[in-house]
Amino acid sequence: MTALEIYTLGVDTRLQQFPDTPDNFISAESIVVIGSGSYTDAAKVAMIAHATFNPSDKLELSDIESLALKSKTKPTTIKSKEPRDLQKQLFSHPKCAAKCVILDPELCTTTPMRLWLGSGIRAVDHCIEALCSEKCTSEIGLVAEQGLRNLLIGLLASHEDSQNVLAKGQSQIGAWQAMRAIHEKVELGASHAIGHQLGGVANVAHDGTSCVLLPSVLKYNKTVNVELQKRVANILWESSSSILEEAGLNQDTDTGDLLKAFMKALGLPTSLREVGVGEDLYDDIAIHSLSDALAPTNPRPLRNIEQVKEILKMSA
Numbered sequence: 001m002t003a004l005e006i007y008t009l010g011v012d013t014r015l016q017q018f019p020d021t022p023d024n025f026i027s028a029e030s031i032v033v034i035g036s037g038s039y040t041d042a043a044k045v046a047m048i049a050h051a052t053f054n055p056s057d058k059l060e061l062s063d064i065e066s067l068a069l070k071s072k073t074k075p076t077t078i079k080s081k082e083p084r085d086l087q088k089q090l091f092s093h094p095k096c097a098a099k100c101v102i103l104d105p106e107l108c109t110t111t112p113m114r115l116w117l118g119s120g121i122r123a124v125d126h127c128i129e130a131l132c133s134e135k136c137t138s139e140i141g142l143v144a145e146q147g148l149r150n151l152l153i154g155l156l157a158s159h160e161d162s163q164n165v166l167a168k169g170q171s172q173i174g175a176w177q178a179m180r181a182i183h184e185k186v187e188l189g190a191s192h193a194i195g196h197q198l199g200g201v202a203n204v205a206h207d208g209t210s211c212v213l214l215p216s217v218l219k220y221n222k223t224v225n226v227e228l229q230k231r232v233a234n235i236l237w238e239s240s241s242s243i244l245e246e247a248g249l250n251q252d253t254d255t256g257d258l259l260k261a262f263m264k265a266l267g268l269p270t271s272l273r274e275v276g277v278g279e280d281l282y283d284d285i286a287i288h289s290l291s292d293a294l295a296p297t298n299p300r301p302l303r304n305i306e307q308v309k310e311i312l313k314m315s316a
Contacts, residue, residue: 118207130181147177
């Protein structure tokens with residue numbers, strides 16, 4: 001059964017109601033997913049459905065003792081958009097994690113370039129927010145540094161040649177290294193907290209939220225972690241000095257500006273305006289962002305609407 005077939009089973013994304021499921025799916029032993037996070041998330045919902053098969057008004061994930069199906073895919077958490085208030089919520093279960101992850105750079109040569117580069121910047125975001133966190137250990141910091149270098153170099157080379165298998169592979173390794181920080185519970189910050197709600201409130205694709213927010217978040221946090229940001233700036237300069245020099249920047253340039261220039265060189269959006277988000281949505285985005293688990297773990301904890309709106313205005 002393909003990921004698309006799983007997706008079209010019609011499993012409700014609110015995890016509240018499951019449709020009748022074909023017998024051949026009930027007897028399945030594993031799910032193989034080829035594709036992006038939407039497919040892997042759909043497969044995880046299907047795994048939860050397979051473990052219950054009792055439609056109910058409420059599904060308590062803590063009650064699931066056994067997930068018989070095994071997943072071979074790229075592990076991600078399950079995210080959905082709540083229709084009532086457009087707030088992005090998180091659903092997860094530890095047994096939904098993939099048992100096997102296959103990185104195939106040749107297969108990724110078919111990925112649309114805009115999606116490839118944007119999702120790569122999302123992984124860059126994981127590395128940078130980890131490196132800029134006071135909770136980042138020296139061990140995880142080294143892995144995040146390696147991941148950031150691999151991503152920057154791999155994405156640039158991929159942009160120059162979409163069929164460059166070595167560049168695609170280097171990008172994949174960087175993305176894998178970026179996830180180490182998340183697995184080790186390093187506290188991420190405002191780019192993720194606000195980015196989650198850009199998707200829920202404003203329908204901004206997940207691969208675009210980091211592009212428009214992260215440079216402004218770096219500027220906003222600079223007063224409390226400027227030394228940590230220098231670490232990021234050095235890697236940006238080492239990995240992409242030629243394009244940064246072409247943009248008229250130098251090694252003393254603000255970290256957020258260096259990153260923004262890097263993304264512009266890839267042809268990615270770098271403002272809320274470019275992804276269709278206007279000031280009329282700022283209040284809703286800010287309100288929902290404050291309820292995100294990562295709002296208080298930002299280096300400058302987000303505690304009120306005006307703080308979030310300040311970042312949004314910087315990203316306009």
